[in-house]
Structure formats: structure tokens, C-alpha cells
Amino acid sequence: MAERQDDKGRTCIFCGTRGKLSKEHLWPKWLQDVFEFPEPTSPHVRFMREEGQGFEGDRWDMPGFEQRVTATCKLCNERWMSDLEKASKPLLLPLVGGQSRVWVDPAAQATLATWGVKTAMMAQFVYPKKRAIRDADHVWLYRNRSVPPDYRVWIGMRLQEGGEWPAFFRHSALTVAPPGRELEEMDNPNAHRSTIGVGHCVLHVIGHYVEDGPVLDIEGTYQSAFARIWPTAEGIEWPPRVVLGMDAIRKLTPSLDEGGVDPEHLLAMPGHLSATSTQMG
Secondary structure (H helix, E strand, O other), X not given: OOOOHHHHOOEOOOOOOEOOOEEEEXXXXXXXXXXXXXXXXXXXXXXXXXXXXXXXXXXXXXXXXXOEEEEEOHHHHHOHHXXXXXXXXXXXXXXXXXXXXXXXXXXXXXXXXXXXXXXXXXXXXXXXXXXXXXXXXXXXXXXXXXXXXXEEEEEEEEXXXXXXXXXXXXXXXXXXXXXXXXXXXXXXXXXXXXXXXXXOEEEEEEEEOOOOOOOOOOOOOHHHHEEEEEOOOOXXXXXXXXXXOHHHHHHHOOOHHHOOEEEEEEEEEOOEEOHHHOOOO
16 A cells, blocks of 8 residues: 655655655644643553554653654645644634534635645654555645545544543554455455544544545444535534544544454543633633
């Protein structure tokens, strides 16, 4: 699926520039003002599971939202990626804080979906040699400033539960069968899904690389818990009728035991929304 960055040298995943890469914040730095951390540093966890094996992972301490990945050049970081973060901030703030009613028009949907896909692409580089999103999709996002073809993005709301993570990324590679073929005939993953959570806001991204392939969708009760924002629809009201806890969110992006394929990633850290960010209205 995705080509290893190491195979191409130090190359920006978006524009293809070769040379020294910058360290880009995985999470926007303004989130540091939205959450409260009891200590100057916070424990972070990172896990990855491969088919037929158990989880491997590690834990480390750093200030909240200081996680960085090395995958992009300085120009991409400081120009279009910075512009996307600035455009996304006023849209994300009421969602992260759990505002009781938010109207999301098609333009806002497109911006949020693009931000979610960009974040999923960057979060993969926590494990740069175990990725499921292909390089061609990075290039599409860079050239079009838009979500790649055969992607779908949804938005939902997460309950604030004691001790839960204020930000997390969960990712699985998947295998889907092209028309006229059985799933048993497929050897390698050709699809992926990612769940990104920040505060009360949850974004779910699905993509595949199957020509004339199926339209991947969320199923069952999750259809009441998520509103689709890509492809964009008419304006939607957030939050949806059903609000999810973390147990339900974990099942949305399945592990290997639940139908996922190599690899699965989990990246998270603990903390709490600040008082000012949780006021409803």
C-alpha cells in the first residue's frame, strides 16, 4: 500500500521536495489553551499491532499536544498546512468544547474533512514504516487542497468521561473486495479507516484504492451517531442524536480481533477540557 518514506530518502510526503524535513505538530498548538493538564508534562501512549501478534508500544512524558512528526518540508508546514489550521480553528473550537448546537454548512464541512484527512495522514508517521494511506493521496491533498477521491468523512460527538483521553488517533488497514471478486481472494490491504478525537469532537475517515470499488459506509447505530461531511451535504446540525462513549468509538475502528488488518495504531494522552471550553450554549 503506502510506500515507506525511508525508501525515498528525506522527501516531503505532500510536495515531494527532497532535503531536510521540519518537525510538524501533530495537534494544533492552540489546543494547549483548551485543555487543562495537572502537571507540566503528561503521559502519552502509543501502540501498534500487526497481524498474528500482540500489541507493542511505549509510553513517554511530554507537554500536552507537543507530539511532532517528521514528514513534511518547511514550506508546506508554514504555508498551506498553516492556512488549513487557521481556517479550521474557529470551526473546531465549539465542537471540541461540546457546544450544544453547531450549524455546519457545506464550506465548513469541506474544511473540517480536509483537516481530518490531513491529521490522519500526519498521525501515521508516528509509525512511519507501518502506514496504510498511500503516497498518491498525500499528493492529491497537496495539489487540490481537498479530500482525495474514494474517501468519506463523518463527524460525531464523544461523551466527556473521567480519565479519558482529550486527543487520540486510531487507525486500521482494511481489505475490501472489488466488484466480482471474493474477499478471500484479496491478499493485501487496499483500504483504511481512521478515527480522530479531540475533546468532544470525533472525525471518522474511510478511504480505499479499488477501481470502481464499493462506497464504504458506517453501519448500524453509528449512522445515528455520525453525520457525513464528505462528500459534503446540505448544512447539518451538530451534535447528532446519539453521543458516543470511548467503548463505542474503539469498536468503530476495529482491531484485528474485530476485522481490522495490519496495522492498527493508537496514539493518545490524558487531560481534561478547561472550564471555559466546556460551557454549553
